[in-house]
Amino acid sequence: MVQSSQVKATREPQLADQTQTLALAKEILQLESSEIDALAQRLDHRFSEAVSLILQCKGRVVVSGMGKSGHIGGKIASTLASTGTPAFFMHPAEASHGDLGMITAEDVVIALSNSGESDEILAIIPPLKRLGASIIGITGNDASSLAKAADIHLSAHVSKEACPLGLAPTSSTTVALALGDALALCVLDLRDFTAEDFARSHPGGSLGRRLLVRVSDLMRTGDDVPHVPEQASLAEALLEMSRKGLGLTAVIDADKKPIGIFTDGDLRRAFAQNLNVMTAKILDVMHSNPSTIHQDQLAIAAVEVMEQRKINGLLVVDGDGYLVGALNMHDLLLAKVV
Structure with a gap:
């Protein structure tokens, strides 16, 4: 028989206090907003160089990241693809087991890691360099291994995560996503990408019908x-x-x-x-x-x-x-x- 002391106590969910909950929500949103504002203020020539690198890419843009960075990377790849830049997401763990074969010397790789020390990402950097692919690193640590190994490093540093525990990636993922959006949309602007071009990538939706059907x-x-x-x-x-x-x-x-x-x-x-x-x-x-x-x-x-x-x-x-x-x-x- 299982002793009562061995049974994990369950907690009854607490009902939200409206005032307290709204105050916390506003604090979270304001914190993430301030981190994006700080990102905008520190952008420099490296961002312009990254945009030029993507714009001149003769192959495809390959985005990779582990965990939450991987989820953000998938969204960045999707945004690039839908705005005129051929792109796809590659899981770094799968890359080490054959998926690196999808990458060529003419590709640009965007590698995301908040710490800049993700083992799965760092493991694929040497073979990518031997292959000749260009690497854009997005990290929250300018002194990290990924930041040093990348051809261009873009800082996604945040002073504080929005998580009340300071643990869950929140501000850092928001900043990385915003940085990816900025890259994709600056490239879009330089390509003279039009609403009709966008619609061609979305023929099945209502947007495609509105912008394509004559x-x-x-x-x-x-x-x-x-x-x-x-x-x-x-x-x-x-x-x-x-x-x-x-x-x-x-x-x-x-x-x-x-x-x-x-x-x-x-x-x-x-x-x-x-x-x-x-x-x-x-x-x-x-x-x-x-x-x-x-x-x-x-x-x-x-x-x-x-x-x-x-x-x-x-x-x-x-x-x-x-x-x-x-x-x-x-x-x-x-x-x-x-």
Whole structure:
């Protein structure tokens, strides 16, 4: 039988004191903020040299780190990759067992270690140097082995961890992450990386749809575009609207340029005015100078036009003003642009 003295006592969780908890949270955030501010103040030519090294890299940027530094390294690699710099994370322990084969002499390695003395990181430095890869070290100790071995050392030193016990990596990981963001975004700026370039790396998300999908990708074309000549009757326009099912029809001149539009809403207003559908001409009831959008514009621009003008459909024109398509809000919803 297990003696009672051998049974580990369990503690009941304490309910948070709101005032005390909020005070501690603010202290933690302010401390981490002050450490980032201190980092910004001490940046020097070595940071610029690191940016240039990454910018001129003909291979890939390989980020490595152990433990919490590894988690931060994974985020830095991901940020680099999504902002135009080919990059990946390599676990240092796996590197010593074959993954070093993924690295070439044209690569740049970013090695993270708060102490600068992580055994797994230090173990791969000599073979990386023999290979000819460039090494950027990010540590919290300027006198560490990694700091001395790196081609460029960037200090991520903090005066105090935000952890109340002073043990868990908190301020140090925040500073290292912020330093990695600064590297990635400075390289992005020098590459003239655009929002469209960013979207190409994110085609599956809503951001990609908003920045990549164009009106020409969604619009109805050819025989699916509802249109009638300016000489048409209202009855002919209604028949065209019924056939095409878009809730509108364009009215075009002899050059096939839109001079008006007639919608379901216009039809309801016509009935309210007791208009004779059989005898009325489309010119009498259409809206002149219809809202149009160019086929090469982003689909999100069509959404903005519709929302601003409180309309549900748009006529699409080419560079010469000829009618080439039409779309409505339902098309944009189906494409998940909205």
